[in-house]
Amino acid sequence: MATTEPTTGHAPERTVLRGKPPFSVDDLLTFPDDGNRYELFDGSLLVSPSPTPMHQRALARLLRLLEDAAPPEFEPLPEVNLGIGPRDFFIPDLVVVPTGAVEETELMFAPDDILLAVELVSPTTRKRDRHMKRSAYAAAGIPIYWRIELAEGPCLHVHELADDEYKPAVKYEAGETARPVAPFEVSFDPAVLLRSRG
Structure with a gap:
């Protein structure tokens, strides 16, 4: 054991x-x-381990941004179960799925349900978020992967799938407006993810 x-x-x-x-x-x-x-x-x-308070702040801010921007047919959800195969199982920090898939899924989503997977990089998850999960999500056919580097401002790296691997990331730094268009249009400055309320 x-x-x-x-x-x-x-x-x-x-x-x-x-x-x-x-x-x-x-x-x-x-x-x-x-x-x-x-x-x-x-x-x-x-x-x-359990996420840090700043990680949770950034996740809550991002969830709110995506909730406000998402059309009714899409639903952002934090920390869902994602089963890729009999020996591959992940819990992305946040995903976007079709609204219908939420009502049809009991325990875990399949890769075909995931339109966007997001990981917020922390010191304990740096290697797996930058490399391992990126390759696993690409191999599973997840069309878009966002990697948010909290220690870099924060900044947003947007990876889009081409064939069976992600193209080089488009990077949005704190202080500039990110405008990703898939799975739906949203715009925000990555700096707001760590900004205190008020």
Whole structure:
């Protein structure tokens, strides 16, 4: 059985996980709700701690922006289950899906449901968001991937799928207006994602 030791200021607690590597999505669905985010990449377990307050602020701001801009047939949702195969399972920070797919999906979305996947890069997820998830989302056929680098202003990197890989990203820095047009038109300065209220 695999174990994890969340890093906190308290004495480490051991979480016992059922199964053994390589893990399957079925294994992952039996894991305890212990405050960690569990994902799978080709059966390898990816464990992330709960998001930081600034990460949550940026996610809430972005969700509001997309909610306000989205036509009725599209729905932005935070932190959904995305099953790509028997040994690949991700929890994007935010997705946009067809509204009808929300009502038809019980546990996890399929890649065909995802019109946009968004990851907010933090120090603990930098490598997987920049490389691993980008390649996994492209291989799954997700048409648009946004990577938001919180430590860079923040800035927005927009990746669009061409064949089976993403084209070089279009980068929007803090202080300029990003105007991505897919899956629907929206415009915002990435700086607003971390700006305090008022």
